[in-house]
Amino acid sequence: MIWQFDLIILVFLVITAIISLQVKDLLAASMIFGVYSFLMCLLWAGMAAVDVAFTEAAVGAGVSSVFLIATVLRTSRRSSD
Template identity: 60%
Template structure:
């Protein structure tokens, strides 16, 4: 475990997580959530949990982002709050 790499990815996780809940544009939030999932996937693989990281990459960064984008496409891009 290289701690510089770990710290950089953890910072990006926090930034992507806070960004995903504060950004007004829902499509942007979906993309940020995908970025968050991808960073988490890197963290899992740094910690040696390769199976979890594989699931995170395929479900979190892949499938759920597509679902969010499809939902935004069918509803609205702007949030009320």
């Protein structure tokens, strides 16, 4: 783990987490959630947990983003709260 690299990723992680909860456009929220998953994947890879990083990249950043976007496009795009 390189601490400068870690610090940048963790700062972006917190920013993406807050944005994906706050933004009203659900399509944007699900895409930012994909970014969050990818940053988590980079963190796992940095900790040498390559299997976990691989799963996070395939499931978290890949397929679950597709599922969320498909759901948003088939339901409503605006958040009510």
